[in-house]
Amino acid sequence: MTEFRAVPESSPLPSIPDDLTIPQFFLDYKHPSQPVRPPSVPWFIEDHTARPVTFDEIRQRTSGLANALSLKWNIVENDVVCVFSPNHVDYPLSIWAIHRLGAIVTPANPGYTADELFYQLQSTQASLLLVYADFLPTALVAAKLAGLSEDRIVVIEASAASPFNGKQETVSKLIAYGSGKAQNFVERKLRKGEAKTKVAFYSFSSGTTGACRRSPGAAVVIPHYSVIANVLQKAAHYGISDPSLKKKHMNPGEVAVADIYGLVVVLHYMLFAGLSLVVVPKFDFTKFLQSIVRHNITHLLLVPPQIVLLCKHPAAKNYDLGHVKFCISGAAPLSGELMSSVRKVMPNAVIGQGYGMTETCTTVAILGGRQDMGTVGSAGQILPGIVARVVRPDGSLCKEGEQGELVVTGPAMALGYLNNEAATKESFIDGWVRTGDEVIVRNSEIFVVDRLKVKGFQVAPAELEGHLLVHKAVADACVVGIPDEYSGEVPLAFVVLHEDSQKRVAKDPKEGEQLKAELQKHVADAKIAYKRLAGGVVFIDAIPKNPSGKILRRVLRDQARQAQSGKQRAKL
Template identity: 80%
Template sequence: MHFTSPKDSTPLPHIPDDLTLPQFFLDFNHPARPVRPPGVPWLIEDQTARPISFEEICLRTSSLANAFSLKWNIVENDAVCVFSPNHVDYPVCLWAIHRLGAIVTPANPGYSADELLHQLQTTKAALLLVYADFLPTALSAAKLAGLGEDRIVVIEPSAASPFNGKHETLSKLVAYGSSKPQNFVERKLRPGEAKTKVAFYSFSSGTTGKPKAVVIPHYAFIANILQKATHFGISDPSMKKKHMNPGDVAVAVLPFYHIYGLVVVLHYMLFAGLSLVVIPKFDFTKFLESVVRHKITHLFLVPPQIVLLCKHPAVKNYNLSHVKLCISGAAPLSGELMSSVRKVLPNATIGQGYGMTETCTTVSILGGSQKMGTVGSAGQILPGTIARVVRPDGTLCKEGEQGELVVTGPSMALGYLNNEAATKESFIDGWVRTGDEVIIRNSEVFVVDRLKEIIKVKGFQVAPAELEGHLLLHKAVADACVVGIPDEYSGEVPLAFIVLREDALKRIAKNPREGDQLKADLKKRIKSLAGGVVFIDAVPKNPSGKILRRVLRDKARQNYASQPRAKL
C-alpha cells in the first residue's frame, strides 16, 4: 500500500529544473512565493539586532563569488567546505559558492581535526571557510589533507579569536570582489540539469557509524521548499489562518550545517517571507532572552531543547505568549513532552516534523490547517512524497501496521559520495530506505524508533524513545536514554541511563539511599525496565539532538550486561 499527502489532490507548483539555489532565491520570483512586506529584513543578527536586507545579501554574494574566482579559480564542481556555526554571512557563503557552479560541504564546527579531515578528504575540498574560533582545528585538518594555508578563509576574526592575520577574511574578500570586474560567467543550467547538478555534500548524522557524504542536487532542495510551501498553503488565499506569514520572525538556532537547519530553517523560512534571527550558539537562558527581545514567533527546535522548555526553572521568568508556532524535529518527541510544552507556549501551535539528509529533509510535518499536531505524530506526508511501510519479508504493510518507512518523491538525494555499497543499500530505484520503524494512519507518520535501536524483548518490539518519553515525565529526571542489553531469558531487556536534575542530585548527595529509592520508583513507573537504571552525567548526542544510543549501548553491554539486576 502506498501512502500520500492528504493534500495530494492539490498539484505541486512547477519545480524549476534549470535553476541553482541562488538563482531560485535571488534572481527568480516563483509564483508560490509570498510577497515580503517592505522593510522586513531577511536576516537579523542576534547580538546586535542588525537587520540584513535582500539587497545586501545579493551584493555580498556576487562580490564573494567574484573573489573566489579571482583568488583561487574556484570553478564548476569544486567542493568548498564551510566550517562554521550559524552566522549572518552563512547563506552568502553558500550562494557565492553555488554561483560558480561549485559544491558546498557544510561541516560541524564541533568536529575534531580527525573528523574534519575525513570530510575534507571525502569531498576533496578545494577551499576551507572557517569561523575564526575554530581556526586551530581547521589548520590541523587542512595540513593533513594537503590543503595549503593560503586556501583557508577566516569568517570574521574577533579580538578573542586565535587569528594570526595570515589568512584572507570574508569581509576583505567581499570588498575585493566588489572592486573588480566580474571574473566568471554564471552558467544557466539546461532543462532538467538541476536534477543532477550537485549543490551539497551534506554529511549524515553518523548515529550508526562514520558520517557519509549525501549527494544533494539543486532540484531536490528547491523541490522540498515548494512541497512545504504547498503543504502550508503560504500563498493560498483561501487559507485564512496560516501557520506562517511574511513578516513573522523565526529563530535560527539549529545549526545551518545540519539538514534541518539548512533546509527547513534557513531556506524555507526565507522563502516564506519570515525574518531569521541568527544565533551562533545555543545557550538556553540566552536563547530565551533572544526569543523575548526579538519577539520571535516561530521556534524550530529538537527534543533536548523542548525538554529544557518544559523543565528548566528559568522559563518562568520569560513571557513566551507571543510564540505562534513550535516545531520539533530530528528525533521523536513523546506525546507526554508535547503536552507539557503546550503549557509553556500557551498560544502556540505545537507539532513535529520528520526527515533525513537522504530525503533532503522533510518527509512529513505538522498539517497546514492543524491547530495542534496529533499526539505522537511526526506530521502529515508532504504533497508529492509517496511512502511505503515495509515488513521484514519485503511485503507492504496496510494502514496502521508497523514496518520500515521507505519513501520517494522529488526531493530525494542522489546517493552517497564514493560509497557504492551504502548507496545500493539505501537508494533503490528512486526510493530511499529510511531505517526507521513507523506506523502510518490518515497520512500521518508515527515514528516508533530506528530499526537498529528497537529492543526485542521475548520476541516483542520495545521502542526506546517511548520509554524515554515516560521517564522524562518524572520530576527528578532531566534526560534519559534507554538501550537494550542481552538477557538469557528475554533475549534483550531495556536498561535506562538517567541524568538527574540538580535538586535530585543534592538530595542523593546528602542521603545515598534516596538514589536507590529513586531507581526503584522509576522501575515501578516503567515495569519493562528489567535491565535496571544507571545514573550518568550526560546523555551523548550529536549536534542535531539525536541520542548517540550506540555509545551508551556499547558501554552497557560491556559494563552492565553481566551484573546482577538488583545492583542496577
C-alpha cells in the same frame, strides 16, 4: 500495491524549476507560489546587535564574494569549498557565492575535531576552507593534515577576541575587494533538467538513521533541484499561497530562529515563506529565551532536549512566550507528556513534529498545515510529492497500520553517497531511499516505531522517557530494552540527574539507590505492568546524541547488553 501519500486536502505540488541553481532560485527568480515579502521585512537579523540584513545587501555581498573567490583562487565549476562555521549572517551568502561559481559546498559540523574536519576535507577533495575565526586553530591543524595551504583558508569573522593571526583573508575584505572589480566569472545557465544532477552539497549525514548506519561518515550528494523541490513541497504542505486557507502557520513578516536546524528546513524554506531569521551562533538556554522575547520570535524549530529545558529549566518561568505561534520538534520522538508540558509554556503555539534525513534532502513528513496540534506520537503528515512504502523483512508491502521499514521517494531525494557505490546501491534503489526506520503509517501520518517487546506487548521508549522527564530529579533519559528470559525484553532506563540531585547522590550512595527506586515507582504508578522499568535505572553523566540532538540509542543498548553478559559470565 500499498503506497502512502499526502492527505487529500493538501495544496497541490507546484511546478519545480529544473534549470536553476539555489541562488538563482532565491535571489534572481520569483516563483508563483512564493508570498510577497514586504520591503521592510529583513531576511536576517543579527541576534546580538539586532542589525537587520536586507535582500539588497545579501545579493550585493554574495556577488562580491563570488567575484573575489574567482579572482583570488580561480574557484570554478565543480570545485569543492568547505564551510566550517556555526550560524552567522555571512554563512548563507558564502554558500550562495560558492554556488554562483558552479562549485560545490561541503558544510562541516562546527563541533568537529581537527581529525574529523581533516577526514571531510580529504574525502571531498576541498580546495578552499571558509572558517569561523574562533575555530581557526582546529582548521589550521586539519588543513595541514589535508595538504591545504594556509593561504587557502578564509576567515568568516574576525573579532578582537578571536584567535586570528591576520594571515588569512576575511570574508568582509573579500566582499569589498570583489565588489570593486569587474566581474571575473560568467554564471552559467543550467540546461533544462540539469538542476536534478548538478551537485550543490556534499552533506555528511549524522550516522544515526537508516542508510547512515550502514555507511557511517558518508557524504550525501545533494543536487540543487532537491533543495528547491523540498522548499516547494513544504510551501504546498503549509498552503502559504493558498487563498482558501485563512489561518496559515506562517506569514511574511513573522520571525523564526536560525539556531539548530539545517540548510533546508530553516534557512531556505523560512526565507521562501517570507519570514525573517534571527541568527543565533551558539545555543545558550537563558540567552536563547532572551532572544525569543527581544526579537518577538514567533517560530521555533527545536529538538527534544531544548523542549525539556523549556518545560523544566527554572529560567523559563521568567519569560512570557505567549507570542510564539509555531513550534516543531525534530531529531527524536516527542512524547505526549512533553507536548502537553510545552503547551503550558507556549499556550498559543501550534506544536508538532517533523521527520526527515539528509538522504531525503530533509523533510518527508511534518506537522500539517491544517492541524492545530500534532497527533501524539506522529512524526508528521507526509508532504505533497512524497510516496511512502512500509516494507516487511521479506520485501512484501505492509498495509495501513502495519509495521515495517519506511522506504520513500519524491522530487527531493539525494543522488547517493560520494565515492561509495556499495552503500549507494544498498540505500538508493531506483529512486527510492531506504530509511532504516521502523514505522507505521496511519491517515497519511508517519509514526516512527522504536519499540521493545515485553511479554508480546509493544513498548515505546519515547513514552517512558517522556514520563521520566517529568520527574523533578531527571534532566535527560534514554530507555532501552535488555534481554529477559521470562519477558523477552524489559525496559532499562539510563538517567541524567539535575545538578542538585547529582550532588546528593555523590555525597551519599544510599541516596542514589533510593532515587532509583523512586524513579521506578514513578513509572510503575503511571504505567501498565509490562511498561515498568524491570531492567532498572542507571545514572550516567550524559545521554549520547548526534550533533542534531538525536539519541544514539544503540550505543546505550549495546552498553547495557554487554554489562548484562558480563554479569551472567561472572555467575558461571
